[in-house]
Amino acid sequence: MSAEAIATPLTDASDRLSRPLLRPSKVLMWSVLMVGGLLMVLPFIFMVSTSLKFNNEIYELSLLPKEPTWSNYQFLFEETRFFRWFVNSLIIATITTVSVLFFDSLVGYTLAKFKFRGRIFVFVAILSTLMIPTEMLIIPWFLLSRDLGWLDSYWGIMFPGMMTGFGTFLMKQFFESVPDDFLDAARIDGLNEFQIWWEVAMPLVKPALAALAIFIFLGNWTAFLWPLIVTTSEDLYTIPVGFAAFSGEFTTDWELIMTGATVATLPTLLIFIMFQKFIIRGVMLTGLKG
């Protein structure tokens, strides 16, 4: 609107009122956005609708189930260990996310704000871990877990993801944009270095923390390969590993998978909504004036 006001500074209010409400360019823009949005949510809608269908209807591409039913949900929670897997996933994703946020930002901060011998070396070493694909690490991880007795345990599932090179790198970059004067001011105010990190630097990189949290939580929530390999007892399965069991050699219980997926989406949705607010507020807050 302001752009228009600048472009046509002479049009007065009455002129603006007589203008048609829907101008072609606006209509076009909204249409394109709506189609795009629909395409995005379509799989989601299919997932929800399939979860409400009976088994014999699942290959029909109807959006509305003929006879909506909660039976899949009932079956999922009563006859399978889905609830347990859900809790497992929640515990694992939450702990790894908190751990990553804590350690990655601590290391990133140290690398960004302190000069010490070997700093570059440490940084390059951390960066270089980004270049090793997970598939290559699975065997060493497995051998390590076997020798240390971590197989088939929460810790076994979580330990590779408790710190990440990516997060460290990301946080280092963000902490570098925090002016040193903030930290110096806090030093004079009498905070110790840990307090400075926690009370001054961390609030300033909230947007980065939020982005990293979403990223790490989703990554662990959907992690499949390593949890599959390291777990043997069904009680330790995470949601994706459990789902794999629904998909047998000859039949796949799509309606169950979709039901599970629907439930599994809820926490990610929640996390996203929660942290998205953070990201936007964070951007507004960081009104750093140079």
Next chain:
Amino acid sequence: MASVSIRKVYKSYGKVQVIHGLDLEIAHNEFVVLIGPSGCGKSTMLRMIAGLEDITGGEIHIGERVVNNVEPKNRNIAMVFQNYALYPHMTVFKNISFGLRAAKLPKHEVEKKVAEAARILGLEDLLLRRPSELSGGQRQRVSMGRAIVRDPQVFLFDEPLSNLDATLRHQMRTEIKLLHQKVATTIVYVTHDQIEAMTLADRIVIMRDGHIQQVGKPGELYHNPKNTFVAGFIGSPKMNMLPGEARSHNGAPHLALGEDLLIPLPDRGAHLREGQRVIMGIRPEDVVMVNGQAPGANSWLHDARINVVEPLGSESLLILELGGQSFTGKCAGRIEPAAGTTAQFALNLENMHLFDHESEQAIN
């Protein structure tokens, strides 16, 4: 209240030495301004006093105490930063009280101190705002508030006004001066704005490349610069500085500038050797257009061509060609001479400065 004494202080970053054995005594309650070109080590010096930077060699005393190994928070200092360094996620109240709360002061005492600081700085109505909702001047006041509540023995300012526009800078300058009168403390103030230095300082310290060039009262530096650097640095517009040669003419000592200009030397220059090369300095206000009224008794008159006129209102700056040399001179604002015309100028030679050509030190 405390004195600060800096004794033979060195600072190196790796192999590069940036402060070379600096000595400075700052008295109780004194307002000292460090000034110098970019990179001369002003901030480094200030940060060493604050304890934010290690001292490579020498000693810094605050009061009776050697503070080389004392943590910043225990040095009884407060610092105001150029970009204010206000925590954007905290309100003004929280920003000001941050240090007090970190020191676990009782709540009512924190509130009392913040209220007092807010009163001094006129921030009472802004305590619940965030820094992003403040103007530049208000932000700088908040960061001064944060310094005041610490009841420091020494205030350190690092270019606190350089992010403000000219009007606000002038206003804040006055406020800082008032602040110094209200809360009597020692102040060390870094700036590269010489007007700030002249107006605020009890004493000015001029630095260059990690060395002190001259320390003195503003007037002292202005009227008796020790070398060409100080002479050129203090004063705006800059002092005219021209290389010349001592030459006796009609039995009196003169100074030859270029081919065509021969200026009689004041008594101070009488001892110069024939042919000795010097740099002559004369401030623009001592090169004044003669316009009807009789020139001063010690003036030396010469015609000059006016090349450029820069009216400032109360006066005008004139870029002149005088005897083949370029000078900056002045005339009263109402005169309005036209560029390209020629007029007579009076040079007040009593105020002439003479510097040695090689060492660039003042010759007395």
